[in-house]
Amino acid sequence: MKHRIVVLGAGYAGAFAAGSLARRLSPADTEITVVNAVPDFVERMRLHQLAIGQDLAFRKLTDIFAGTGVRLRLARVTGVDPERRTVAVTGEDGDGELAYDTLLYALGSSVAHHDVPGVAEYAFDVTGRSSALRLRERLADLGEGATVLVVGEGLTGIETATEFAESRPDLSVALAARGELGAWLSPRARRHLRRSFDRFGITAHEHTRIEAVEPTRAIAADGTSVPADVTVWSAGFAVHPIAAASGLEVAETGQIVVDRTMRSVSHPDVYAAGDCAYAIGENGRPLPMSCASAGFTNMQATAAIIARLTGGEVPSVGLKYYGNHISLGRRDAIFQMVDAEVRSKSWFLGGRTAARLKSGVLKGAGWSIAHPTFGMPKRKRRLATAPSRAGLRVAA
Numbered sequence: 001m002k003h004r005i006v007v008l009g010a011g012y013a014g015a016f017a018a019g020s021l022a023r024r025l026s027p028a029d030t031e032i033t034v035v036n037a038v039p040d041f042v043e044r045m046r047l048h049q050l051a052i053g054q055d056l057a058f059r060k061l062t063d064i065f066a067g068t069g070v071r072l073r074l075a076r077v078t079g080v081d082p083e084r085r086t087v088a089v090t091g092e093d094g095d096g097e098l099a100y101d102t103l104l105y106a107l108g109s110s111v112a113h114h115d116v117p118g119v120a121e122y123a124f125d126v127t128g129r130s131s132a133l134r135l136r137e138r139l140a141d142l143g144e145g146a147t148v149l150v151v152g153e154g155l156t157g158i159e160t161a162t163e164f165a166e167s168r169p170d171l172s173v174a175l176a177a178r179g180e181l182g183a184w185l186s187p188r189a190r191r192h193l194r195r196s197f198d199r200f201g202i203t204a205h206e207h208t209r210i211e212a213v214e215p216t217r218a219i220a221a222d223g224t225s226v227p228a229d230v231t232v233w234s235a236g237f238a239v240h241p242i243a244a245a246s247g248l249e250v251a252e253t254g255q256i257v258v259d260r261t262m263r264s265v266s267h268p269d270v271y272a273a274g275d276c277a278y279a280i281g282e283n284g285r286p287l288p289m290s291c292a293s294a295g296f297t298n299m300q301a302t303a304a305i306i307a308r309l310t311g312g313e314v315p316s317v318g319l320k321y322y323g324n325h326i327s328l329g330r331r332d333a334i335f336q337m338v339d340a341e342v343r344s345k346s347w348f349l350g351g352r353t354a355a356r357l358k359s360g361v362l363k364g365a366g367w368s369i370a371h372p373t374f375g376m377p378k379r380k381r382r383l384a385t386a387p388s389r390a391g392l393r394v395a396a
């Protein structure tokens with residue numbers, strides 16, 4: 001009887017966590033299964049590049065996990081029953097159920113519509129591969145001078161607008177910001193951003209809250225009509241409702257409330273990592289949904305799972321958010337450091353060096369997930385007690 005660890009989602013958090021667990025736990029007494037809706041490791045941080053027509057090859061999860069012992073179940077998770085410790089899935093083989101002793105929930109997030117009329121019907125987004133591919137098809141059909149409006153002045157909105165303007169100078173790209181463009185950046189970084197927008201010819205509609213989307217325009221709160229052959233909705237991420245529906249304790253955002261070790265505060269057999277975890281950072285604030293947070297939280301979750309199963313002390317992984325690294329097309333970027341209160345520090349790095357660094361970060365994240373056996377210890381760790389269906393409750 002092996003201890004069954006089920007990891008939901010093979011994005012930045014789940015794929016790395018599964019590899020990391022397989023690298024360190026002995027297959028003699030643990031069995032690791034990853035459930036993912038699609039067969040590839042989708043690098044979400046590149047989806048705006050995919051949408052504008054760049055050729056990107058995503059790695060197959062079967063190749064990534066080859067030789068690790070991790071089992072891959074290609075299916076969509078439809079529910080979790082934390083009392084029975086089962087996960088409901090549906091896939092090519094029909095509906096099914098998976099039993100777990102320990103669950104790591106890492107289903108990420110998708111676009112937040114904020115119930116704005118017309119967004120679901122007419123807007124596009126870059127938060128998932130299928131939606132990015134739908135947008136790619138639409139953009140490919142657009143002729144010279146067509147208008148593309150990106151709604152949202154956050155990191156993804158800025159990256160999307162600049163990437164589109166650089167790759168398709170024939171389009172007329174605009175961005176709608178609720179406040180001032182880059183208001184959260186340091187003054188020097190903000191000036192850098194404005195210069196980039198000017199260079200790309202992007203129109204910034206500042207203090208413009210979009211309250212409705214129609215097929216060829218968006219309507220702002222003050223009634224202004226902004227022309228948009230294509231509206232790209234980039235006003236934040238929302239988590240899937242599965243966790244809330246399952247009875248796990250969730251925050252207002254629907255994210256799973258976890259303790260310092262990423263363990264659910266309501267169900268100790270369940271851990272969460274990445275966008276779907278409501279994890280408090282060292283500054284006392286919830287960690288932002290980001291790749292960096294997906295890294296910290298999955299490392300903390302796997303360290304805790306391994307320690308509790310093998311009888312060691314749970315190590316504390318740093319949960320500190322250092323800054324935002326924003327691509328501005330392929331040749332420019334801004335790296336803005338933040339302080340403990342998440343206020344931008346005066347120091348920032350901009351231009352080609354920042355772009356090269358960002359490119360290295362993206363490659364590094366992809367590489368570390370694609371090479372789960374790198375640094376494999378010679379001896380894997382055995383469970384402290386005989387594998388038990390009582391799971392972590394006895395080993396805690």
Ligand SMILES: Cc1cc2nc3c(=O)[nH]c(=O)nc-3n(C[C@H](O)[C@H](O)[C@H](O)COP(=O)(O)OP(=O)(O)OC[C@H]3O[C@@H](n4cnc5c(N)ncnc54)[C@H](O)[C@@H]3O)c2cc1C
Pocket residue numbers: 008009010011012013014035036037038042044045046047048075076077078106107108109126127128156159240273274275276289290291292293294325326327
């Ligand atoms: C265009 C774009 C650019 C970004 N740029 C940056 C950046 O520069 N820096 C940064 O820090 N962050 C960036 N982010 C945010 C970052 O991508 C996310 O915070 C990160 O992907 C979160 O990792 P995750 O593992 O929690 O979720 P994901 O990477 O979304 O992985 C979730 C996984 O779960 C799977 N899944 C979802 N639902 C189901 C289901 N029901 N059943 C089965 N499988 C399912 C998905 O297929 C996916 O494999 C960007 C996001 C976007 C969209």
